[in-house]
Amino acid sequence: MTDFSRVGKQLEGLRTKSKLTQQQVANYLGIDQSLVSRYEKGERPLSSVQLESLANLFGCSVTALVSEERSMEPLRFAFRASEVKDEDLESIAAINKIINNLRDMERLLTGEKR
Secondary structure (H helix, E strand, O other), rough: OHHHHHHHHHHHHHHHHHOHHHHHHHHHHOOHHHHHHHHHHOOOOOOHHHHHHHHHEEEEEEHHHOOOOOOOOOOOOOOOOOOHHHHHHHHHHHHHHHHHHHHHHHHHHHHOOO
């Protein structure tokens, strides 16, 4: 069974390391900011769709988000802009998904395990 508080702490850590606000993550997920706060406090579970979306946004696997792995680092990104807009998050998630798929293909080719 998944520990919602651990998942929430993982989410909060990734969000703050990515310098994103709860409101930005909420807009990306299409939910209210208060729900992101409740996720981070471990008061509510995330749906599988939300977990997949967050994994793409932060450049990690869903398994890493819900497992007892150590604190993770999100994939770093840089923009030549003063702020990250909601539509930028969609682009970041798409790029991170491509990167994760590439990593998975490389692991398959080399026989490396996750």
